Amino acid sequence: xxxxxxxxxxxxxxxxxxxxxxxxxxxxxxxxxxxxxxxxxxxxxxxxxxxxxxxxxxxxxxxxxxxxxxxxxxxxxxxxxxxxxxxxxxxxxxxxxxxxxxxxxxxxxxxxxxxxxxxxxxxxxxxxxxxxxxxxxxxxxxxxxxxxxxxxxxxxxxxxxxxxxxxxxxxxxxxxxxxxxxxxxxxxxxxxxxxxxxxxxxxxxxxxxxxxxxxxxxxxxxxxxxxxxxxxxxxxxxxxxxxx
Amino acid sequence: xxxxxxxxxxxxxxxxxxxxxxxxxxxxxxxxxxxxxxxxxxxxxxxxxxxxxxxxxxxxxxxxxxxxxxxxxxxxxxxxxxxxxxxxxxxxxxxxxxxxxxxxxxxxxxxxxxxxxxxxxxxxxxxxxxxxxxxxxxxxxxxxxxxxxxxxxxxxxxxxxxxxxxxxxxxxxxxxxxxxxxxxxxxxxxxxxxxxxxxxxxxxxxxxxxxxxxxxxxxxxxxxxxxxxxxxxxxxxxxxxxxxxxxxxxxxxxxxxxxxxxxxxxxxxxxxxxxxxxxxxxxxxxxxxxxxxxxxxxxxxxxxxxxxxxxxxxxxxxxxxxxxxxxxxxxxxxxxxxx
Numbered sequence: 001x002x003x004x005x006x007x008x009x010x011x012x013x014x015x016x017x018x019x020x021x022x023x024x025x026x027x028x029x030x031x032x033x034x035x036x037x038x039x040x041x042x043x044x045x046x047x048x049x050x051x052x053x054x055x056x057x058x059x060x061x062x063x064x065x066x067x068x069x070x071x072x073x074x075x076x077x078x079x080x081x082x083x084x085x086x087x088x089x090x091x092x093x094x095x096x097x098x099x100x101x102x103x104x105x106x107x108x109x110x111x112x113x114x115x116x117x118x119x120x121x122x123x124x125x126x127x128x129x130x131x132x133x134x135x136x137x138x139x140x141x142x143x144x145x146x147x148x149x150x151x152x153x154x155x156x157x158x159x160x161x162x163x164x165x166x167x168x169x170x171x172x173x174x175x176x177x178x179x180x181x182x183x184x185x186x187x188x189x190x191x192x193x194x195x196x197x198x199x200x201x202x203x204x205x206x207x208x209x210x211x212x213x214x215x216x217x218x219x220x221x222x223x224x225x226x227x228x229x230x231x232x233x234x235x236x237x238x239x240x241x242x243x244x
Numbered sequence: 245x246x247x248x249x250x251x252x253x254x255x256x257x258x259x260x261x262x263x264x265x266x267x268x269x270x271x272x273x274x275x276x277x278x279x280x281x282x283x284x285x286x287x288x289x290x291x292x293x294x295x296x297x298x299x300x301x302x303x304x305x306x307x308x309x310x311x312x313x314x315x316x317x318x319x320x321x322x323x324x325x326x327x328x329x330x331x332x333x334x335x336x337x338x339x340x341x342x343x344x345x346x347x348x349x350x351x352x353x354x355x356x357x358x359x360x361x362x363x364x365x366x367x368x369x370x371x372x373x374x375x376x377x378x379x380x381x382x383x384x385x386x387x388x389x390x391x392x393x394x395x396x397x398x399x400x401x402x403x404x405x406x407x408x409x410x411x412x413x414x415x416x417x418x419x420x421x422x423x424x425x426x427x428x429x430x431x432x433x434x435x436x437x438x439x440x441x442x443x444x445x446x447x448x449x450x451x452x453x454x455x456x457x458x459x460x461x462x463x464x465x466x467x468x469x470x471x472x473x474x475x476x477x478x479x480x481x482x483x484x485x486x487x488x489x490x491x492x493x494x495x496x497x498x499x500x501x502x503x504x505x506x507x508x509x510x511x512x513x514x515x516x517x518x519x520x521x522x523x524x525x526x527x528x529x530x531x532x533x534x535x536x537x538x539x540x541x542x543x544x545x546x547x548x549x550x551x552x553x554x555x556x557x558x559x560x561x562x563x564x565x566x567x568x569x570x571x572x573x574x575x576x577x578x579x580x581x582x583x
Contacts, residue, residue, distance in 0.1 A: 050481060077483035087478035091496045091576045100492055101482035135575025153482055 001064060003028045003188055004049065004157060009058035011044055011212075018044045020212045022058070026205065028156075029186040033199040033220075036209035037235065042192040043084075045209070046159045049190065050079040063156065077105055080150030080158040084165050086142040088134040094121060094145045095130040098152045106153065120148040124178050140171030144178055151182070158182075160191040196240045200224065208232045263562075270559035273552075277368075280361035312354045319351035352544045356535050360552055363528035366445065368556070370517045370527065373449050375510055378456030383499075385457060386464035387490060400461070407458035413519050416451045420523040425450065448520035456513055463505030468498040497576050500568075507564035511557050518553075528552060 002025035011019040018041045026032045034042050047053040049060060051072050060067045067075050089097050098117035102108045108116065121127050124144040134142055143163055150158050160179070164172045176198050183189060183202040193199065199206055200220050207217045208231075216223065216232045224240075227233045323344045330340035389400040407415070419425050425447055471494050479489030518529035532549035536542045 052477060052481065073480075073483045073485055076481055081478075081481040083474065083478060083481075085474055087472075087474035089475060089478065089493050090472075091493075091500070091573055100479075101484065104488055104492060105483040133574040133576075135573075149482065 002026060002061075003030075003063060004190065005061040005064075006045075006049070007059045007061070009045070009048060009060065010056045011041070011048060011053065012056060018212050019048070019055075022209075022212070022214055024207060024214065024217060026188070026190065028188050030204040031183045031189045031191065031202050032205050032207065033203040034190070034192045034207045034209055035194065035199065035235070035239065040209045041212040042209055043161050046081075046161050046190065046192055049157075049159060050076050050081055052081075073105070077101075077153055078156050080153055080155035082143070082146050082150050082158065082160045082163050084162040086134070086139070086146045086166070088142050088145055088149070090134055093131050093133055094126060094137065094148075097134070097145055098149045101149065101153050116152055117148075120152045121145070123151070124148045125174070138171060139167045140174045143167065143175045147175070147178055147182070151187075157188045157190060160189060160193065162192050162194070164193065164195055194239055194242075196224075196236070208235065210235070266558060266562065270555060270562065273555040274559060276357075277361055277364055280358060281365050312357055314354050316351040316354040319347045319354060323347035323351060349544055349547065352541060353548045356532075356545065356548060359531045359535060360528055360549060363526060363531035364552060364556070366520075366525060366527040367514065367517050367529070370445065370448055370452060370520060370525070371510070371513045374452035374456050374517070375460075375513060377449070377453040378460050379506075381453065381457035382460035382464055383495070385461035386468055387495075389461065389465050390468045391486065391490060404458045404461055407455055408462070412451075412455050412516055413522065415455055416448065416519055416523055419451045420444065420447045444524045445520070448517070448523060448525050452513060452517060452520075456509060459509050459512070460506060463509060464498065464502045467500075467502035467505065468494060470501050471497045500571055500573070500576050503564065503568040503571065507561055507568075510560055510564060514556050514560060515553060 005025040007023050009019055009022045010017075022041075022045060024032075034045065036042050044053055048055045049062075049067070051067060062070070062075065062078065088094075089100065092100060095114065095117045098120060099108075099110075099113040102113035102116055103110065118127065118130055121130055124147055126141060126144055126148070129137060129141060129145075132141075134145070137145065147158075147163075163179070164175050167175065172195070176195060179189070179191070179198065180202050191198075191203075203220050205217060206220050206223045208215045208223065208227075208229075210231060216227060216229050223232060224236060227236065326340050326344035326347065330337040330344065333340060385400050385403065388396045389404070390397075392400065475493050475497065476486070476489045479493040480486065484492065517527060520527050521530035521533060524530075528549060532545050536545045539545070
């Protein structure tokens, strides 16, 4: 049984179609990487999964439950999200960023929440920054807090929306390391990213999205070595060259 | 976090040594005010007797509470002496008159101080209560305006525009002379207790609260809109409802950004509370007006009361500035600019 099943999803912003008939399914512990040119609908697809954006047609199932039959706050507790711009709560410390959800959504006590937050900060290598405010952290550190914040809610699935795109090149590695550790640890991840190294090493499946449609989907070896479509070959080739 | 050693007040930026002087003068003003209020204030009396405290301060001191603590005579003597000199020096008399004027003013200020201090209590009381109650109304107004549905946000907008678009004095007269509000308030039993503010003061508080809420709501709305949209999205993405996200994420940041505007409104209300004088509230301005018509020393009394307002305004601005510093966080507030 698939953890996530996206079935014939359509979405448009006004007259502008963004997603057309997108269908795919992913299993638990899989890492799905979505690639595609900008404006191809990758981020929109991600945001449809936790209902930050509502779809116009089709169905999305999480654990065989259609997500529109689940309370949206409950859905978002189960589906974590990591943002391109980090979006850490600016008025809270690194620890506070993690405990807010633990206390207000999961209802943990202050002590439990603090202990859990410190545990997750430790896992992303930031145990010593618990008291720091986002403005005092580097981009890479902020994004690692963002990952810890999503992880601490014990989600079944985490969505990564271009988590390294806003980072200086020298800071990308530390975030990718954390993501690779997560993948190795069996976390189910749906990632929009242009990091082809990560896609090659960590992805179970790569989906190439163009113009709101899935062009091609398969394991990394197939898409990198022997893609069916020329469009895929050209796009992946360019990306790989760019990021070497 | 660095503390900024400046104060942005209604009169510009105060720095370094000037700040020390301003703090000393402002502190002295407040010490004097608090002392006068402690010795003679019916509201404080009522609180003391209500909680069963013995009337420690008053009993004996009550007689002559309106007497100034610093005698006016020495100042007047100097002024008179200079006046005598002026008469003697003929053509240069204007110089001696100029020199005499500050002493005359000091003598006048000393003798009118006690009455102004009584009035200042009401001015401060009206302002602080109206600001606080106004804030309670302004926060939901601003949140509704920014995050409410089409109907509720328009209602909030209509309220703000109606209040900001009409004169405060008209609103005050509407509530005092127009609505039977004064009669209603007067008929409430509790109002007859000794020490309660007079009916007119309550009407003034109602009007100022309603007025201030509109202005505060505008400042808070602008501040809320300056909070990055990604903040609420992130709050929602961890499973907080919109309401929870606003409460735990947007408001703590937005209210910090609102402090400078809020300080502005505070300073305005200190001064505009003087309009309460026109519905018989014996605030500082009304005391001054009464003294003026008793003594005909209009220039002197309005200089003195002007300085008193200036003192209240500057100390408030300094206090709010400290509050802003205290509440600012790295990246949220004035210490570190937003990028």
